[in-house]
Amino acid sequence: MSTSFAEENYLKIIYRLSEGHDDDISTNAVAELTQTKAASVTDMLRKLAEKGWVHYQKYQGVRLSPAGEKIALGIVRKHRLWEVFLVEKMGFNWDEVHEIAEQLEHIESDSLIEKLDAFLEFPKTDPHGDPIPTKNGVMPELGYLHLSDIKANKRCVLMGVAKDSAVFLQLLTKMQLSLGAALHVQEVNAFDRSISVSIDNAPAVFISHEVAKNILVKLA
Amino acid sequence: MSTSFAEENYLKIIYRLSEGHDDDISTNAVAELTQTKAASVTDMLRKLAEKGWVHYQKYQGVRLSPAGEKIALGIVRKHRLWEVFLVEKMGFNWDEVHEIAEQLEHIESDSLIEKLDAFLEFPKTDPHGDPIPTKNGVMPELGYLHLSDIKANKRCVLMGVAKDSAVFLQLLTKMQLSLGAALHVQEVNAFDRSISVSIDNAPAVFISHEVAKNILVKLA
DNA sequence: AATATTTTTTAGTTAGGCCTAAAAAAATAA
DNA sequence: TTATTTTTTTAGGCCTAACTAAAAAATATT
Known part of the structure:
Protein backbone atom coordinates (compact mmCIF):
# COMPACT_ATOMS: atom_id res chain seq x y z
CA MET A 1 0.00 0.00 0.00
CA SER A 65 1.50 -0.47 14.76
CA PRO A 66 4.54 -2.53 13.70
CA ALA A 67 3.69 -1.75 10.07
CA GLY A 68 3.41 1.97 10.83
CA GLU A 69 6.66 1.97 12.73
CA LYS A 70 8.42 0.40 9.78
CA ILE A 71 7.18 3.17 7.49
CA ALA A 72 8.13 5.83 10.03
CA LEU A 73 11.63 4.42 10.41
CA GLY A 74 12.03 4.48 6.65
CA ILE A 75 11.17 8.19 6.60
CA VAL A 76 13.48 8.95 9.52
CA ARG A 77 16.25 7.00 7.79
CA LYS A 78 15.84 9.05 4.63
CA HIS A 79 15.63 12.30 6.57
CA ARG A 80 18.83 11.64 8.46
CA LEU A 81 20.80 10.35 5.48
CA TRP A 82 19.85 13.45 3.49
CA GLU A 83 20.92 15.60 6.45
CA VAL A 84 24.35 13.97 6.38
CA PHE A 85 24.49 14.62 2.64
CA LEU A 86 23.55 18.27 3.06
CA VAL A 87 26.17 18.88 5.75
CA GLU A 88 29.01 16.65 4.55
CA LYS A 89 28.70 17.08 0.80
CA MET A 90 26.86 20.34 0.25
CA GLY A 91 28.51 22.33 3.01
CA PHE A 92 25.43 23.39 4.97
CA ASN A 93 25.61 23.97 8.71
CA TRP A 94 23.85 21.41 10.89
CA ASP A 95 21.23 23.96 11.89
CA GLU A 96 20.26 24.78 8.28
CA VAL A 97 19.36 21.37 6.94
CA HIS A 98 16.14 20.39 8.66
CA GLU A 99 13.66 22.06 6.31
CA ILE A 100 15.33 20.78 3.17
CA ALA A 101 15.53 17.26 4.62
CA GLU A 102 11.79 17.49 5.40
CA GLN A 103 11.24 17.68 1.66
CA LEU A 104 13.88 15.16 0.58
CA GLU A 105 12.64 12.51 3.04
CA HIS A 106 9.59 11.95 0.82
CA ILE A 107 11.52 11.12 -2.36
CA GLU A 108 10.59 7.58 -3.27
CA SER A 109 13.40 5.38 -4.54
CA ASP A 110 14.89 2.53 -2.57
CA SER A 111 17.88 2.25 -4.86
CA LEU A 112 18.64 5.95 -4.47
CA ILE A 113 18.72 5.64 -0.69
CA GLU A 114 21.01 2.64 -0.83
CA LYS A 115 23.37 4.43 -3.17
CA LEU A 116 23.25 7.57 -1.04
CA ASP A 117 24.06 5.51 2.06
CA ALA A 118 27.11 4.03 0.31
CA PHE A 119 28.16 7.43 -1.08
CA LEU A 120 28.14 8.81 2.46
CA GLU A 121 30.12 5.77 3.63
CA PHE A 122 27.36 4.30 5.74
CA PRO A 123 27.10 6.94 8.47
CA LYS A 124 25.84 5.77 11.85
CA THR A 125 24.43 9.13 12.96
CA ASP A 126 23.11 12.32 11.42
CA PRO A 127 24.78 15.72 11.93
CA HIS A 128 22.89 16.18 15.23
CA GLY A 129 24.21 12.88 16.56
CA ASP A 130 20.91 11.01 16.14
CA PRO A 131 21.22 7.39 15.02
CA ILE A 132 20.23 6.49 11.45
CA PRO A 133 17.79 3.55 11.24
CA THR A 134 19.01 0.58 9.20
CA LYS A 135 17.38 -0.31 5.90
CA ASN A 136 15.71 -3.22 7.70
CA GLY A 137 13.89 -0.77 9.92
CA VAL A 138 15.90 -1.03 13.12
CA MET A 139 16.81 2.05 15.14
CA PRO A 140 20.34 1.43 16.46
CA GLU A 141 20.84 2.00 20.18
CA LEU A 142 23.83 4.25 20.61
CA GLY A 143 23.88 3.90 24.37
CA TYR A 144 24.82 7.50 25.01
CA LEU A 145 24.32 9.17 28.36
CA HIS A 146 22.62 12.47 29.11
CA LEU A 147 24.94 15.23 30.21
CA SER A 148 22.64 15.66 33.22
CA ASP A 149 23.68 12.21 34.47
CA ILE A 150 27.41 12.86 34.49
CA LYS A 151 29.03 13.12 37.93
CA ALA A 152 31.20 16.03 39.01
CA ASN A 153 34.82 15.86 37.90
CA LYS A 154 34.12 13.45 35.04
CA ARG A 155 35.16 14.06 31.44
CA CYS A 156 33.02 13.18 28.44
CA VAL A 157 32.55 13.83 24.72
CA LEU A 158 29.58 15.50 23.04
CA MET A 159 27.78 12.99 20.83
CA GLY A 160 24.54 14.72 19.94
CA VAL A 161 21.44 16.57 21.04
CA ALA A 162 18.21 14.82 21.92
CA LYS A 163 15.97 17.61 20.67
CA ASP A 164 16.67 19.23 17.36
CA SER A 165 14.35 22.20 17.51
CA ALA A 166 15.78 25.28 15.83
CA VAL A 167 15.87 27.17 19.11
CA PHE A 168 17.79 24.44 20.84
CA LEU A 169 20.32 24.19 18.04
CA GLN A 170 20.89 27.92 18.16
CA LEU A 171 21.55 27.69 21.86
CA LEU A 172 24.16 25.01 21.34
CA THR A 173 25.79 26.94 18.55
CA LYS A 174 25.98 29.98 20.80
CA MET A 175 27.66 27.85 23.44
CA GLN A 176 30.14 26.87 20.73
CA LEU A 177 29.34 23.22 21.12
CA SER A 178 30.11 20.93 18.20
CA LEU A 179 30.04 17.15 17.97
CA GLY A 180 33.14 15.60 19.46
CA ALA A 181 33.80 18.53 21.82
CA ALA A 182 35.57 17.54 25.08
CA LEU A 183 33.36 18.31 28.08
CA HIS A 184 34.58 18.40 31.65
CA VAL A 185 31.83 18.51 34.28
CA GLN A 186 33.35 20.44 37.15
CA GLU A 187 30.54 20.93 39.64
CA VAL A 188 26.96 19.80 40.11
CA ASN A 189 24.75 22.16 42.11
CA ALA A 190 23.04 20.15 44.84
CA PHE A 191 19.88 22.29 44.81
CA ASP A 192 18.90 22.95 41.18
CA ARG A 193 21.19 20.30 39.66
CA SER A 194 22.69 22.85 37.28
CA ILE A 195 26.25 22.04 36.29
CA SER A 196 29.38 23.93 35.42
CA VAL A 197 31.13 22.51 32.40
CA SER A 198 34.38 23.40 30.74
CA ILE A 199 34.21 22.96 26.99
CA ASP A 200 37.44 22.13 25.16
CA ASN A 201 39.36 23.39 28.19
CA ALA A 202 37.86 26.87 28.01
CA PRO A 203 36.60 28.53 31.22
CA ALA A 204 33.54 26.75 32.59
CA VAL A 205 29.98 27.74 31.67
CA PHE A 206 26.78 26.99 33.59
CA ILE A 207 24.14 24.74 32.07
CA SER A 208 20.72 24.17 33.61
CA HIS A 209 19.58 20.65 34.40
CA GLU A 210 16.79 20.96 31.82
CA VAL A 211 19.21 21.76 29.03
CA ALA A 212 21.73 19.16 30.16
CA LYS A 213 19.05 16.48 29.91
CA ASN A 214 18.94 17.04 26.16
CA ILE A 215 22.66 16.79 25.51
CA LEU A 216 23.99 13.33 24.64
CA VAL A 217 27.52 12.35 25.63
CA LYS A 218 29.75 9.34 26.10
CA LEU A 219 32.30 9.05 28.88
CA ALA A 220 35.85 9.90 27.84
CA MET B 1 3.70 33.71 -5.77
CA SER B 65 4.40 33.96 -20.59
CA PRO B 66 7.87 35.30 -19.70
CA ALA B 67 7.08 34.69 -16.01
CA GLY B 68 5.94 31.13 -16.77
CA GLU B 69 9.01 30.42 -18.83
CA LYS B 70 11.22 31.55 -15.98
CA ILE B 71 9.53 29.11 -13.62
CA ALA B 72 9.74 26.32 -16.19
CA LEU B 73 13.43 26.93 -16.77
CA GLY B 74 14.00 26.76 -13.02
CA ILE B 75 12.36 23.34 -12.91
CA VAL B 76 14.30 22.12 -15.95
CA ARG B 77 17.51 23.41 -14.37
CA LYS B 78 16.82 21.48 -11.17
CA HIS B 79 15.79 18.35 -13.10
CA ARG B 80 18.97 18.31 -15.16
CA LEU B 81 21.32 19.12 -12.27
CA TRP B 82 19.81 16.30 -10.23
CA GLU B 83 20.24 13.98 -13.23
CA VAL B 84 23.93 14.83 -13.34
CA PHE B 85 24.13 14.12 -9.61
CA LEU B 86 22.38 10.79 -9.96
CA VAL B 87 24.66 9.63 -12.77
CA GLU B 88 27.97 11.16 -11.72
CA LYS B 89 27.78 10.79 -7.97
CA MET B 90 25.29 8.02 -7.32
CA GLY B 91 26.32 5.72 -10.14
CA PHE B 92 23.00 5.37 -11.93
CA ASN B 93 22.85 4.80 -15.68
CA TRP B 94 21.59 7.68 -17.78
CA ASP B 95 18.42 5.77 -18.63
CA GLU B 96 17.49 5.16 -14.97
CA VAL B 97 17.44 8.69 -13.62
CA HIS B 98 14.43 10.36 -15.17
CA GLU B 99 11.76 9.25 -12.69
CA ILE B 100 13.83 10.13 -9.64
CA ALA B 101 14.71 13.53 -11.11
CA GLU B 102 10.98 14.12 -11.71
CA GLN B 103 10.60 14.05 -7.94
CA LEU B 104 13.77 15.90 -7.01
CA GLU B 105 13.03 18.78 -9.41
CA HIS B 106 10.30 19.99 -7.04
CA ILE B 107 12.52 20.34 -3.97
CA GLU B 108 12.43 23.99 -3.04
CA SER B 109 15.71 25.53 -1.92
CA ASP B 110 17.69 27.99 -3.99
CA SER B 111 20.78 27.61 -1.85
CA LEU B 112 20.67 23.83 -2.25
CA ILE B 113 20.64 24.14 -6.04
CA GLU B 114 23.53 26.57 -6.03
CA LYS B 115 25.56 24.29 -3.81
CA LEU B 116 24.64 21.27 -5.91
CA ASP B 117 25.73 23.10 -9.06
CA ALA B 118 29.10 23.87 -7.47
CA PHE B 119 29.45 20.33 -6.11
CA LEU B 120 28.95 18.99 -9.65
CA GLU B 121 31.49 21.53 -10.93
CA PHE B 122 29.02 23.60 -12.91
CA PRO B 123 28.05 21.08 -15.61
CA LYS B 124 26.92 22.53 -18.94
CA THR B 125 24.74 19.56 -19.96
CA ASP B 126 22.84 16.74 -18.32
CA PRO B 127 23.70 13.06 -18.89
CA HIS B 128 21.58 13.04 -22.08
CA GLY B 129 23.53 15.98 -23.49
CA ASP B 130 20.75 18.51 -22.93
CA PRO B 131 21.89 21.98 -21.84
CA ILE B 132 21.31 23.06 -18.24
CA PRO B 133 19.58 26.45 -17.91
CA THR B 134 21.53 29.06 -15.96
CA LYS B 135 20.32 30.28 -12.59
CA ASN B 136 19.22 33.49 -14.31
CA GLY B 137 16.78 31.50 -16.41
CA VAL B 138 18.63 31.34 -19.71
CA MET B 139 18.74 28.17 -21.76
CA PRO B 140 22.24 28.00 -23.27
CA GLU B 141 22.44 27.37 -26.99
CA LEU B 142 24.83 24.53 -27.55
CA GLY B 143 24.77 24.84 -31.32
CA TYR B 144 24.88 21.14 -31.97
CA LEU B 145 23.84 19.65 -35.29
CA HIS B 146 21.44 16.80 -35.92
CA LEU B 147 23.04 13.62 -37.15
CA SER B 148 20.53 13.72 -40.01
CA ASP B 149 22.23 16.89 -41.32
CA ILE B 150 25.71 15.43 -41.56
CA LYS B 151 27.05 14.85 -45.10
CA ALA B 152 28.48 11.54 -46.28
CA ASN B 153 32.10 10.93 -45.36
CA LYS B 154 32.09 13.40 -42.48
CA ARG B 155 33.16 12.54 -38.94
CA CYS B 156 31.43 13.85 -35.83
CA VAL B 157 31.05 13.27 -32.07
CA LEU B 158 27.87 12.26 -30.23
CA MET B 159 26.79 15.10 -27.93
CA GLY B 160 23.29 14.12 -26.86
CA VAL B 161 19.82 13.00 -27.80
CA ALA B 162 16.99 15.41 -28.49
CA LYS B 163 14.28 13.15 -27.12
CA ASP B 164 14.75 11.41 -23.83
CA SER B 165 11.84 9.02 -23.86
CA ALA B 166 12.65 5.70 -22.24
CA VAL B 167 12.14 3.83 -25.50
CA PHE B 168 14.52 6.10 -27.36
CA LEU B 169 17.19 5.77 -24.71
CA GLN B 170 16.92 2.01 -24.83
CA LEU B 171 17.42 2.12 -28.56
CA LEU B 172 20.59 4.16 -28.20
CA THR B 173 21.88 1.90 -25.48
CA LYS B 174 21.28 -1.09 -27.73
CA MET B 175 23.26 0.65 -30.46
CA GLN B 176 26.04 1.05 -27.89
CA LEU B 177 26.04 4.79 -28.25
CA SER B 178 27.46 6.82 -25.42
CA LEU B 179 28.23 10.52 -25.19
CA GLY B 180 31.51 11.36 -26.88
CA ALA B 181 31.38 8.39 -29.25
CA ALA B 182 33.13 9.00 -32.59
CA LEU B 183 30.64 8.77 -35.45
CA HIS B 184 31.64 8.44 -39.10
CA VAL B 185 28.79 8.95 -41.57
CA GLN B 186 29.71 6.76 -44.52
CA GLU B 187 26.70 6.94 -46.83
CA VAL B 188 23.45 8.82 -47.12
CA ASN B 189 20.69 7.03 -48.99
CA ALA B 190 19.29 9.39 -51.62
CA PHE B 191 15.75 8.00 -51.42
CA ASP B 192 14.85 7.55 -47.71
CA ARG B 193 17.77 9.59 -46.35
CA SER B 194 18.78 6.75 -44.05
CA ILE B 195 22.47 6.76 -43.25
CA SER B 196 25.16 4.21 -42.56
CA VAL B 197 27.32 5.19 -39.64
CA SER B 198 30.37 3.59 -38.15
CA ILE B 199 30.53 4.03 -34.41
CA ASP B 200 33.95 4.13 -32.78
CA ASN B 201 35.37 2.50 -35.92
CA ALA B 202 33.16 -0.57 -35.63
CA PRO B 203 31.41 -1.90 -38.77
CA ALA B 204 28.72 0.52 -39.94
CA VAL B 205 25.09 0.31 -38.83
CA PHE B 206 22.03 1.78 -40.58
CA ILE B 207 20.04 4.53 -38.92
CA SER B 208 16.77 5.86 -40.27
CA HIS B 209 16.39 9.56 -41.02
CA GLU B 210 13.75 9.85 -38.29
CA VAL B 211 16.06 8.49 -35.63
CA ALA B 212 19.05 10.49 -36.91
CA LYS B 213 17.03 13.70 -36.51
CA ASN B 214 17.02 13.15 -32.76
CA ILE B 215 20.72 12.56 -32.32
CA LEU B 216 22.82 15.62 -31.54
CA VAL B 217 26.44 15.82 -32.73
CA LYS B 218 29.22 18.28 -33.33
CA LEU B 219 31.61 18.02 -36.25
CA ALA B 220 34.95 16.41 -35.42
C1' DA C 1 -20.45 14.85 43.91
C1' DA C 2 -21.35 18.60 41.09
C1' DT C 3 -19.46 22.01 38.21
C1' DA C 4 -16.12 24.04 35.25
C1' DT C 5 -12.48 23.44 32.04
C1' DT C 6 -9.90 21.16 28.63
C1' DT C 7 -9.58 17.81 25.08
C1' DT C 8 -11.44 15.38 21.44
C1' DT C 9 -14.83 14.24 18.13
C1' DT C 10 -18.65 15.19 14.87
C1' DA C 11 -20.89 17.85 11.34
C1' DG C 12 -20.68 20.67 7.76
C1' DT C 13 -17.46 23.43 4.40
C1' DT C 14 -13.71 24.56 1.38
C1' DA C 15 -9.87 24.36 -2.12
C1' DG C 16 -6.95 21.79 -5.24
C1' DG C 17 -6.70 18.63 -8.72
C1' DC C 18 -8.59 15.21 -10.83
C1' DC C 19 -12.71 12.57 -13.16
C1' DT C 20 -17.01 11.43 -16.62
C1' DA C 21 -20.64 12.79 -19.62
C1' DA C 22 -22.62 16.04 -22.44
C1' DA C 23 -22.41 20.33 -25.14
C1' DA C 24 -20.02 23.42 -28.16
C1' DA C 25 -16.51 24.73 -31.34
C1' DA C 26 -13.17 23.63 -34.82
C1' DA C 27 -11.37 20.76 -38.30
C1' DT C 28 -12.07 17.44 -41.90
C1' DA C 29 -14.63 14.92 -45.40
C1' DA C 30 -18.28 14.20 -48.56
C1' DT D 1 -21.45 23.77 -48.17
C1' DT D 2 -23.28 20.59 -45.42
C1' DA D 3 -22.32 16.56 -42.67
C1' DT D 4 -19.22 14.04 -39.86
C1' DT D 5 -15.46 13.58 -36.83
C1' DT D 6 -12.25 15.36 -33.59
C1' DT D 7 -10.97 18.57 -30.15
C1' DT D 8 -12.04 21.36 -26.43
C1' DT D 9 -14.89 23.19 -22.97
C1' DT D 10 -18.67 23.14 -19.51
C1' DA D 11 -21.24 21.08 -15.86
C1' DG D 12 -21.44 18.34 -12.12
C1' DG D 13 -18.95 15.18 -8.91
C1' DC D 14 -15.29 12.77 -6.23
C1' DC D 15 -11.34 12.46 -3.06
C1' DT D 16 -7.80 14.26 -0.01
C1' DA D 17 -6.59 17.05 3.50
C1' DA D 18 -7.45 20.86 5.54
C1' DC D 19 -10.80 24.25 8.17
C1' DT D 20 -14.63 26.25 11.86
C1' DA D 21 -18.26 25.70 15.06
C1' DA D 22 -20.75 22.95 18.04
C1' DA D 23 -21.36 18.67 20.71
C1' DA D 24 -19.56 15.11 23.60
C1' DA D 25 -16.24 12.98 26.55
C1' DA D 26 -12.57 13.22 29.78
C1' DT D 27 -10.22 15.67 33.30
C1' DA D 28 -9.71 19.02 36.97
C1' DT D 29 -11.57 22.01 40.56
C1' DT D 30 -14.39 23.38 44.25
Missing part, protein backbone atom coordinates in the same frame (compact mmCIF):
# COMPACT_ATOMS: atom_id res chain seq x y z
CA SER A 2 1.37 3.40 -0.89
CA THR A 3 1.69 6.37 1.43
CA SER A 4 0.87 10.00 0.69
CA PHE A 5 3.05 12.90 1.71
CA ALA A 6 0.62 13.80 4.51
CA GLU A 7 0.39 10.23 5.80
CA GLU A 8 4.16 9.91 5.92
CA ASN A 9 4.36 13.12 7.92
CA TYR A 10 1.84 11.95 10.47
CA LEU A 11 3.59 8.59 10.92
CA LYS A 12 6.96 10.27 11.33
CA ILE A 13 5.58 12.69 13.90
CA ILE A 14 3.84 9.97 15.88
CA TYR A 15 7.13 8.10 15.87
CA ARG A 16 9.04 11.11 17.20
CA LEU A 17 6.46 11.67 19.91
CA SER A 18 6.61 8.02 20.94
CA GLU A 19 10.37 7.78 21.37
CA GLY A 20 11.46 6.84 24.87
CA HIS A 21 8.12 5.81 26.42
CA ASP A 22 5.10 3.55 25.91
CA ASP A 23 2.24 5.99 26.49
CA ASP A 24 -0.24 6.69 23.73
CA ILE A 25 0.09 10.05 21.98
CA SER A 26 -2.65 12.67 22.32
CA THR A 27 -4.46 14.21 19.39
CA ASN A 28 -3.34 17.66 20.50
CA ALA A 29 0.33 16.67 20.61
CA VAL A 30 0.11 15.46 17.03
CA ALA A 31 -1.76 18.59 15.95
CA GLU A 32 0.96 20.81 17.34
CA LEU A 33 3.75 19.11 15.38
CA THR A 34 1.80 18.69 12.14
CA GLN A 35 0.78 22.35 12.36
CA THR A 36 -2.87 21.42 11.87
CA LYS A 37 -5.99 21.54 14.04
CA ALA A 38 -7.07 18.73 16.36
CA ALA A 39 -10.14 18.03 14.22
CA SER A 40 -7.93 17.38 11.19
CA VAL A 41 -5.78 15.05 13.23
CA THR A 42 -8.81 13.02 14.33
CA ASP A 43 -9.75 12.50 10.68
CA MET A 44 -6.27 11.39 9.74
CA LEU A 45 -5.85 9.07 12.72
CA ARG A 46 -9.01 7.23 11.75
CA LYS A 47 -7.67 6.86 8.22
CA LEU A 48 -4.27 5.63 9.41
CA ALA A 49 -5.99 3.14 11.71
CA GLU A 50 -8.06 1.80 8.78
CA LYS A 51 -4.86 1.23 6.85
CA GLY A 52 -3.41 -0.65 9.80
CA TRP A 53 -0.55 1.71 10.50
CA VAL A 54 -1.65 2.90 13.95
CA HIS A 55 -3.66 1.67 16.90
CA TYR A 56 -6.29 4.27 17.62
CA GLN A 57 -9.44 4.36 19.73
CA LYS A 58 -11.26 7.59 20.09
CA TYR A 59 -10.40 9.65 23.16
CA GLN A 60 -7.64 7.12 23.91
CA GLY A 61 -4.75 8.51 21.88
CA VAL A 62 -2.67 6.81 19.22
CA ARG A 63 0.42 4.64 18.85
CA LEU A 64 2.16 3.10 15.84
CA SER B 2 4.31 30.07 -4.91
CA THR B 3 3.83 27.15 -7.24
CA SER B 4 2.26 23.79 -6.45
CA PHE B 5 3.69 20.48 -7.56
CA ALA B 6 0.99 20.15 -10.24
CA GLU B 7 1.47 23.69 -11.52
CA GLU B 8 5.20 23.18 -11.85
CA ASN B 9 4.59 20.02 -13.84
CA TYR B 10 2.26 21.75 -16.26
CA LEU B 11 4.67 24.62 -16.82
CA LYS B 12 7.55 22.25 -17.40
CA ILE B 13 5.54 20.21 -19.88
CA ILE B 14 4.33 23.26 -21.78
CA TYR B 15 7.94 24.38 -21.96
CA ARG B 16 9.07 21.03 -23.37
CA LEU B 17 6.28 21.05 -25.94
CA SER B 18 7.17 24.59 -27.00
CA GLU B 19 10.86 24.03 -27.63
CA GLY B 20 11.93 24.71 -31.19
CA HIS B 21 8.82 26.45 -32.57
CA ASP B 22 6.39 29.31 -31.90
CA ASP B 23 3.05 27.56 -32.31
CA ASP B 24 0.64 27.40 -29.41
CA ILE B 25 0.33 24.05 -27.65
CA SER B 26 -2.94 22.08 -27.82
CA THR B 27 -4.88 20.95 -24.79
CA ASN B 28 -4.60 17.35 -25.94
CA ALA B 29 -0.82 17.51 -26.27
CA VAL B 30 -0.55 18.72 -22.68
CA ALA B 31 -3.00 16.07 -21.48
CA GLU B 32 -0.91 13.31 -23.01
CA LEU B 33 2.28 14.35 -21.22
CA THR B 34 0.67 15.16 -17.88
CA GLN B 35 -1.16 11.81 -18.01
CA THR B 36 -4.46 13.52 -17.32
CA LYS B 37 -7.66 14.12 -19.29
CA ALA B 38 -8.24 17.10 -21.57
CA ALA B 39 -10.95 18.44 -19.25
CA SER B 40 -8.47 18.58 -16.38
CA VAL B 41 -5.99 20.40 -18.56
CA THR B 42 -8.58 23.04 -19.49
CA ASP B 43 -9.16 23.71 -15.78
CA MET B 44 -5.47 24.05 -15.07
CA LEU B 45 -4.72 26.24 -18.08
CA ARG B 46 -7.34 28.70 -16.94
CA LYS B 47 -5.74 28.74 -13.51
CA LEU B 48 -2.23 29.21 -14.89
CA ALA B 49 -3.50 32.05 -17.10
CA GLU B 50 -5.06 33.77 -14.07
CA LYS B 51 -1.71 33.63 -12.32
CA GLY B 52 -0.07 35.16 -15.37
CA TRP B 53 2.17 32.24 -16.21
CA VAL B 54 0.65 31.34 -19.60
CA HIS B 55 -1.22 33.01 -22.43
CA TYR B 56 -4.37 31.03 -22.98
CA GLN B 57 -7.56 31.66 -24.91
CA LYS B 58 -10.07 28.91 -25.16
CA TYR B 59 -9.88 26.75 -28.26
CA GLN B 60 -6.66 28.63 -29.17
CA GLY B 61 -4.05 26.59 -27.28
CA VAL B 62 -1.50 27.77 -24.76
CA ARG B 63 2.01 29.23 -24.57
CA LEU B 64 4.20 30.32 -21.69
